[in-house]
Amino acid sequence: xxxxxxxxxxxxxxxxxxxWIGYQEAVKLYxxxxxxxxxxxxxxxxxxxxxxxTGRRSFIQVNSILATDSRNFALQKKLKDYVPPLNNPTLFNxxxxxxxxxxxxxxxxxxxxxxxxxxxxGGTDTWNNVVTxxxxxxxxxxxxxxxxxxxxxxxxxxxxxxxxxxxLQGRRVLSDQMDFLRAxxxxxSPLHKRMGAA
Numbered sequence: 001x002x003x004x005x006x007x008x009x010x011x012x013x014x015x016x017x018x019x020w021i022g023y024q025e026a027v028k029l030y031x032x033x034x035x036x037x038x039x040x041x042x043x044x045x046x047x048x049x050x051x052x053x054t055g056r057r058s059f060i061q062v063n064s065i066l067a068t069d070s071r072n073f074a075l076q077k078k079l080k081d082y083v084p085p086l087n088n089p090t091l092f093n094x095x096x097x098x099x100x101x102x103x104x105x106x107x108x109x110x111x112x113x114x115x116x117x118x119x120x121x122g123g124t125d126t127w128n129n130v131v132t133x134x135x136x137x138x139x140x141x142x143x144x145x146x147x148x149x150x151x152x153x154x155x156x157x158x159x160x161x162x163x164x165x166x167x168l169q170g171r172r173v174l175s176d177q178m179d180f181l182r183a184x185x186x187x188x189s190p191l192h193k194r195m196g197a198a
Contacts, residue, residue, distance in 0.1 A: 006043055008172060009065045009177045016183055017166045018068075040064035040176040064174050084165035086127055088113055093168045095132035096194055101141065101152045106134050116153060117161045118143045128158035153191065164191055 005021040010029070012034045019028075029035050039131065041064045048058035084090070091113055097105050101114075114133035117123030122144050131153065133141070141149040146162050160168060163184035179181070185191055 004044070006064075006172065006174070008043065008062060009040075009166070009170075009180065010178075011065065011067045012179075013067050015068055015180075015184075017066060017163045019166060020170055021066075023062055026066055027060050027069055029066060030060045030062070034068045034089060035069045036069050038063035038066050039180065046166055054101040062154065064177050065180055071081075071082045083127070084162065086125065090160075090165065090168045091127075091130060092132050094158075094160060094164075095155070096105055098132065098154075099134035099137050100131040100134055100152045100157075101137040101146070103154055104134065110134055114138045115142060116157065117145060123143070128157050131155070133156050157188060160191075161186060161189075164189060167191065 004023055006023075008023065010018050010021050010026075012018055016094065026044075026048050028139045042061055044062040045066050046060045046062065048060070050057045066114060070095050089108065089113075092108055092111050097108065097111065099106060099111070111132050112135050113130050114137075115123045115125065116129050119125065124146045137151065141151060146153045161184075163181055167178070167185075170177070170181075182192065
């Protein structure tokens, strides 16, 4: 059984992935009667106090995926046009910790965010214009486009959907959580191939 740091995938009642939560938040959702149904692996059995009347001890079982009651239609509408915030940890995970110029895998500390079209040449700091690059390749490319620097871009950058972003933010994603998230990815998502190889 996983330790108490294993994340739980929270969805809305329709099954749309929303976020990762810890066991404390999951127990709170059960206590507030906001869990509509649960799926996946049993992660935790959290024990409470003993009832003075019955002598029975209370407990809550937490599975790896919890669907919660949410009548927030504005949120669902927003997810269709959702552009996730750009940050390096999620970018590096999107690109599988590979430098998209030399193709080698590096630890996060040896990676940087590179603007395919440099900001100085009108490029933007957006998902579709940034890739993971090792510091050596990024320094070599400098303020040039890949073509003018004589290097090839190995993959086309893309903006993750909300479900893809939730996956990319996960730590130690369990196979049932991975399968659930994968079902919400666009059919042509580059992550399908990567997850199949994982």
